[in-house]
Amino acid sequence: MSGNIHAPLTSGTATMDPPADQPQLRVASLGKTFSRNRKTVHALQDVSFDVPRGQFLSILGPSGCGKSTLLHIIGGFEQASSGSLLLDGRPVAGPGRDRGMMFQQATLFPWKTIESNVAWPFIVDGHKRGEARERAHELLATVGLSGFERSYPAELSGGMRQRAALARTLGLSPDILLMDEPFGALDAQTRELMQEELTRIWEHSGLTVIFITHDIDEAVFLGDRVLVMGARPGRIIADVDVELGRPRGTTTKKDPQMAEYHSHFWELIRQEAGPQADRNGGSDRS
């Protein structure tokens, strides 16, 4: 299964819109090396893919294959060593509110209440305090956290903190949501609920989502498309469209197609892990 470039869901309504054949995000031959103490790690090598507007893209890969690095580069937090990154045809220069990032670790400000955390980006944007608070309340309601406005992050469970972080990220009104294993630390039940909720929010928003995970079922259940990455150097080894109907919910999880996708991806990852160990035996210490 090779890269399948999707046509954008929206055709140009205004004259300012980019050409219809242009993907929202184009990643071209992206490479990233880290050097420290004369040791070099090839975190990413020749990574290329396009993301059309409105797509839910899952990126699946083993630990250490460069998933976070890739997302940090798309977010503009880190710089690529080579290759290019085009957002609506323009090179990415740095972070921006058009790309809302949810980090792998909890990143709420522990000294602020949940409400102040979610309101903060609005204040940065020049909104009045009261207005920012109102917006924060609305967002907290969408993620099911009403009643916890005055709590501190330390008073919330892991799942609740991730909801709050999602609310804060949604408050940036991004075009693209970048999510780095946001449910990785949650227990299985909370995780499934968060997946369903994210699906619901995404279906209502028209957002483009790039969602990183190392959980095969999560990647398939959420995604329109799954990119599989291999490690050392981090690169894309498969690009698969997920042809499960929408809306997705509990019944989707029992769909026999889910199991097929699961074994297909499992096989890909297994193949990748096999020869990988031999090939990299001496060349790449990290």
Next chain:
Amino acid sequence: MTGTALHQPQAVEHRQARQGVAASEWMLERRWPVALAGAVTLLALWQLYGSTVGLPEYILTPVEIARSAAELTASGRLVELASASLRRLVFGFTIGTATGVLLGLLSGVSRKLGDLLDGPVSLTYPIPKITFLPIIAIWLGFSDPARIIVIAAACFFPAYLNAHAATRSVDQSLVWVAMNAGAGKLRTLMQVVLPAALPRTVAGIRQALALAFIFMFATEAIGSGTGTDAGLGGEMFAARTTGEYEVLWAALATVALLGGTVDATFRWLVGKLMIGQELEAGRG
């Protein structure tokens, strides 16, 4: 919230969260009675031992110390001694800690300033700060300014080193969150880096506070003045030579009481100021 399915697990999450709060509240608010009980027990045992078995003449019982302290307070002597000491402490602590925190935060943010200060700091850090006193005394005599300089020097290091390390170790992703929101450099520094660095910086200030008491005492003990200018430290050494043990113990009790009160006030303030982070620490 539209999905009804979310109702139940949220209740579960809610309960977990509240347990976290309960534990933290216990840590924050129910601790001092226990500490007080510990202190009272110790004093009671001391008193009991002194009045039944008996103690050497140079060790007084708590009741005797309290009586002596009350007499010295009534005569005004203890208050004068204590205010002479506190004046040195407050000046030395404020100057040393303020400089330390400010330079520490700046050098944590600016790599250039950090590298520049690294040399002088590593060179002077291992020197016992009390050795500065005779050197400064050559030029200022055993005077208040000399003592204040030494106290300030002692306070500088924990304040500087902790503030520096605190800013250096601020979680990168918190800064990225700020960048994502479009926050400028100054706003990120003031509203993200500084609050994130606060707990460790405050821990450094607390260490400085303890050192200020130690150095207040030590600088008074060496080349101390006479009369009330001696301060609590000077008075204790003088009382030892004249055998006025009740004065010695009264001064000691005053130092303990002052130090304890200041530290408790400080911790209480910190608890108010950094409630979110305190809760996190209590939970972790």
